[in-house]
Every structure is written in structure tokens, then in C-alpha cells.
Amino acid sequence: MKIPVKALSTFAVLGLGMSSLAACGSASGEATSGDTLTYWASNQGTTVEDDRKVLEESLARFTEETGIEVELEVIPWTDLYNRILTAVSSGEGPDVLNIGNTWATTLQETGAFLPFEGEALEAVGGQDRFIQSSWSTGGAEGETPTSIPLYGLSYSLYYNTEMFAAAGIEAPPETWDEFVDTAKKLTIDTDGDGQIDQWGVSLAGSSISNNAHQAFVRGLQAGGSLFDENGEPTFASDEQVAGVKQWIDLMATDKVVSPSNAEFTGGSQMVEDFAAGNAAMFFDQAPAKTLNARGFENFAAAPVPLTNPDATGDEATMSHVAGINLSIFNETDNEEGALKLAAHLTSDEEQVYLNKAFTALPVLTAAYEDEAFQSEEIKLKQEILENNAKPMPLISQEGQMETLVGTAMKNLFAQAATGTVTEDDIRKALEDANSQMAAAQ
Amino acid sequence: MSQLVEKPPAAGSEPGTPQGPAPAARRKRKSPFAYILIAPAVIMELLIHIVPMILGVWIAFLGLTQLNIRNWLRAPFVGFDNFVAGLDPNGPIGGEFLASFGRTLVFTVIVLAIVWVLGIMAAVLLHSSFRGNGFLRTFFLIPYALPSYVATIAWAFMFSQRDGAINKILVDDLGLLDERPFWLLGGNAFWVTVIVTAWQMWPFAFLMLLAALQNIPKDVYEAAAIDGASLWKQFMLITLPMIRPANGVLLLVMSLWIFNQFNVPFVLFGAAPPESARLVSPLIYQHSFSNWNFGLGGAMSVLLLILLFIASVVYVRMVLPKGKDID
Incomplete structure (x- = not known):
């Protein structure tokens, strides 16, 4: 019997090439009636x-x-x-x-x-x-x-009360500058081996949603926004770049975040890092359950530091809803x-x-x-x-915005973990995300 | 040597017309039993592949988004707009798609080369009889037997910068590197995707090539050995030519699988892989299911299909032996 090589090959191409087109399945009938x-x-x-x-x-x-x-x-x-x-x-x-x-x-x-x-x-x-x-x-x-x-x-700042006491820090930071200074004091080599083993801050650098949330909050605090009044994306405005730079700089410039955090894909890794004593502070929504489950009790919550302590309105935003x-x-x-x-x-x-x-x-x-x-x-x-x-921008492409901005920041963290990140790098990454968002609208 | 002799036409048949089968054979051909047997497979094939495929092509010409996902028939017809967006090298969407396509092409060539070399080496090794042969055959099949998601998650842990086994071995145990590199970030993400994909796929190449090797008569090798052919010459002049038909199909099928790779980058990096590991399939997923732009995702899929189809047809015509050669 002859092997129909051409026919088989053609069929294989059709089947394999179009597999992604067949991705929409149907759900099982779920809605019920009666009682x-x-x-x-x-x-x-x-x-x-x-x-x-x-x-x-x-x-x-x-x-x-x-x-x-x-x-x-x-x-x-x-x-x-x-x-x-x-x-x-x-x-x-x-x-x-x-x-x-x-x-x-x-x-x-x-x-x-x-x-x-x-x-x-x-x-x-x-x-x-x-x-x-x-x-x-x-x-x-x-x-x-x-x-x-x-x-x-809602997001708030969580900090390790023992580490704060050991460093002689009496109160959590209220402004962003104080936060960075506090993080620097808490970034130390505890065992004298020349390697930093306690970092000021833990974050999830590869988490698309966490990055997008921070771009939103830090951008608002800096006087920017992700979209203008007409709904056009403004990811790369000066204010938005400044806000995102604050977040990226924690690893790139301030060196208060372990480069390994660039790989963290979810908030749970960040919480585990904190509970393991690798970091003194982090921002999160509801980590208490995880921390309690680990028997970790030496923590307290504080407001998210503001760029401008006298800010009101959007510039006083600490969290998305x-x-x-x-x-x-x-x-x-x-x-x-x-x-x-x-x-x-x-x-x-x-x-x-x-x-x-x-x-x-x-x-x-x-x-x-x-x-x-x-x-x-x-x-x-x-x-x-x-x-x-x-609230995060109430637009139909909110998910796309999170993907684009969050991914841009993920890539910036990857760059920060292995080298340097300049303001121009941040602006370029956000401009690229902005142009993709605009093209998709 | 036998000689074909044309039989005289049967009584009543017109001269010059081909002879039909005997009445009994004709009755057999008309029996619906064979069609009944293959009907379930054909119906399922239609439902699972062909119909969604046609729908996918149709979607590519629609502005199908969350606004009209509940009723596809109301999605506006946008002609070739989605294709233009996908192919415009100066546009952000087209630029990314074309870059991703080029990256996927390089990825496919590298993975295919690794998979084939490993497969043929293992097949040649296990083609001969030796103690432990059975164990090695089973051992080599482990990557193919493991669920893809489980294995890929395990690889992700192993490649972790701080706690992963790879850096532990390279940096702490062997001291080959001074600093712990990031495998899942930046340019290294591409090579991690190559390694994990090759690791998962090479057993298939090994199995197919081993089956092909077992069809080569041993006396051919014995004759070559008597004539003084070295093992390398036997491999180049006997093994490769004699497995050519199976090898040709294997390379085609594997290259298509690799080109459409989705699971490995998706599990390793999530819905938004690093740029170096952004292959075409995850990109299509992102446009379709993260951005809800099913029309654009559909157009990218169709473009992918056309390009793969052309490449495959050229390959089939130029590389694969003709059907009569592989009876």
C-alpha cells in the first residue's frame, strides 16, 4: 500500500496550522431553572x-x-x-x-x-x-x-515590625522619599558575607497586574493618568513616566529590591519572600491570611506613601479600587x-x-x-x-491596558535585574505600549 | 520476470473502456458498511477541526470583539483590515507579528535540529542489542509520557534564578559561573524555551526514527561491512537514504508542531512572555483572549496557516520522495 505522503502532509498542515483558530469551545449548559x-x-x-x-x-x-x-x-x-x-x-x-x-x-x-x-x-x-x-x-x-x-x-504598605525596631525606625514612612530612605536603611548584609540578604522591599516584577496597578497609582500620584479625558492612552506622558520610574527605580537605581524579584510572577511569591525574612516591606491587598497561615505575626500595615504629603484628589491615590x-x-x-x-x-x-x-x-x-x-x-x-x-480606567480595553503596561514594566524589571535602566528606557517602553494601545482602539 | 498480458474485453462491454470489477466485487464496493465504520471519525473530524477551521477563517474577516461576541453574525465585516494590521511592518501590531514570526522561524530551526540529532543518535544506539536496552528505551520516553504542563512547571522551578537547580549546579556546585544568571528573563528566555521544547519533543523523533531503522534489512549492513564500509559510511550511505521517507514526514510534522508551540512559553512565562520568547501562537492567544480582538487573532492564524501551507507544499514537492518510492 502506498503511503499518501502529500495528502498526509497537506492534512497535517491544515490541522496543525489552524489549531489556534479552533480555540473557541463551547461551555457546558450551566444555567438552571426552577429551584x-x-x-x-x-x-x-x-x-x-x-x-x-x-x-x-x-x-x-x-x-x-x-x-x-x-x-x-x-x-x-x-x-x-x-x-x-x-x-x-x-x-x-x-x-x-x-x-x-x-x-x-x-x-x-x-x-x-x-x-x-x-x-x-x-x-x-x-x-x-x-x-x-x-x-x-x-x-x-x-x-x-x-x-x-x-x-x-485595597493596597496598603506592610512592614516587618521587628526589622523596623532593629533598625531603630519608629514609624512607617509617609512620603515616597521617606519610603525609599527607609528601604535603604533596611537593605543590609546581616551575616557579614558581603552579600545582601535582607532587602528593603519585595515586589512581583513579572506580575502583569501588580505592575499595572502600580503604574496607575504612581502615575496618579505624579499628576498623570493612563488615559486622557477623550479616552486616548497617555502611558508615556512626563508624569506617567515619572510615576513608573519611581517603581522601577526601587530595583534599578535605589537597589532596595532583590534582582531575583524580577522573576516573581505573582503576589504570593512576594508575600512568601516577606514572610521568609528576605524583605522588610511590600505593598499588597490582603496578605494577612497567607501570613497568618505561616504563623508570621511581626507585621503591621500603613498607608501607601504619597509622593506629595499634602496632595489631595487624584494625587492622594493610594490604591485602585x-x-x-x-x-x-x-x-x-x-x-x-x-x-x-x-x-x-x-x-x-x-x-x-x-x-x-x-x-x-x-x-x-x-x-x-x-x-x-x-x-x-x-x-x-x-x-x-x-x-x-x-477605580482602574473604566474602559472596555482595560485588560489590554494592563497587559501592555504591565508587560512593559516586567521587561524593565528584567533589564534592571541584569543591568541599568534609564529614564529614556522607561519612556521608550511606555511609548511602545502606548502606540499598541492606540492602534488597537 | 512476469509479463502483463491485457485480457480481452468481456462480452457485451464496449472496446476501449476500462474493465469494471467482477459482479461480486462490485456488490462489495457498494456495501455501506465501510462508510458506517468511518462515519463517526469523519463526523468528529468535521466537528472538531474542519468546522472550527472554517469559522476561524470567517472570523478573520470580521471585527469580532467583546461587543458582538454573543452574536457573531452581527460582527461587522471588515474585509482585509485585520490582515493589513497583521502584516504592516511599520505598525505596532504588524511589526510585532512579523518580528514574532521571524523569531518563531529561528526557534523552529534550532529546536528541530536538536530534536533530530538527539533522536537519531538515540535510535542508532538502541537499534543494536545490548544489556539495558529496554531500560534506556523506557527512560528516553519519560519526557514524552509526562504531562506537558507538569514538566514545564518543573522546568520553570529549575530555571529560577535564586533557588533553581540549574544555578545551584552551575554556580554553587560546579563553580562554572561567578554570578547566578537569569534564565527566565531577557534573552535567556529564548534558550530556555528551546531547551524545554526540545526536551519534550525529542522522544517522538527517537521513536519514529527507531521504527524506521528497524525496517532496514540487516543484510544490507552485513554486505557493506564485508565491502569494508566504515560505520560512518554505513550511516551516511545506507541508513539515511533508507529512512528518507519516514524522516521526511517526521521533519515536516515536527517542524509544524514546533512552529505552533504554545504550551511551553505559556506555562513558563504566562500570557505575556519576555520579548525574546514571544512566539507566534502565544501572540495570537494574547490578541484573541487577553485583548478580545478575535478578528485580529483569526487573521494572524490564517496568515500563519498560509505561510506554513506554502512552506509545506514546497517541502513536500522538493524534498519528500514520490509516493511510488515508498511503497
């Missing part, structure tokens, strides 16, 4: 299994109150976005789901989610119950939100039940229970009266979330 709802939850705790236990307790109370069963699926962050994308494109998703709040505007534009207005808004108790900065992440400015806040988060939102699929066969579930998860009692379990911040003002949220750390983060946090 059962499906709920996709994001992974907030240390493991998916932990989250399931926490949520099942809350959902059992919901079933008891309403008689509606809930099929729960906790989805890791690495998969959640693509699962939602598949659900949106196929029209077959869950009834209720969690989304990262920075995705809200992009997902809103798909038209796949229920707008929270009229009876739907009344069902969750109205807008005024919520912390307004968190509420503002529900969708594009001026449009009816298609998601409501569920868990709140971080958090998780809740949406309802338009395709649901049980809108009333889905709204009841949304109301349950954002009720005063469940907000206390859930945010306590996940060490996140309640998104309701009233929930902060509970004794679980009276610690200094929580009060500080609540203050930042309410008064010193701005």
Missing part, C-alpha cells in the same frame, strides 16, 4: 477546597431561607476569565458569577449581564448601602452597572432566584461572614460596625478604599 441555581465563585482563600467549605455554609443558609438549591463551582483565577469568555460567547453560563471588578466594563459591553436598575437594584437593597468607591466599579461611567461589589480590597464583583447572566431562567442569591451574598450578615473568612473588606458601610472589622489594619484599609482609592 436550583448555578454559581461560579472566584478563589478567594488559600485553596479552592477552603473556599468551597466557606461558601457552602453561606449557601446552606440561603437554601434554608428560600428553598432554592445552589450548585457551587469555585473556579481558580487562572481559569475564570476564559470560562466567562466561553460562557458569554456560547450563551450558556451560570446564573450568578463572580468577576474581577477590573473586568466589569469589558464584560458589560458584551451585553451578557443583567443591569442593576429598577427592581433588580431594589432586590439588592439599592446603591446607598454599598461603599461608593466599590460601587463605581460596576460598569462604565454613566451607564447602569451590570455587576455589584461583593468583596472589597480592588475587589470582586457579582453579576447575573441575562440567560438565566430564574432571574428572581438569582437576584435573591445576589441579595443574600451582599446582606449585612453574609458580608460579615464572607469577608471575615476571606480576610477581605466588606463592601457595605454597615458591615464595618461588626467587631470582626475593628482592627487597625482593617480600619486603615477601609479608609483607603473609601477615600484614597480610584
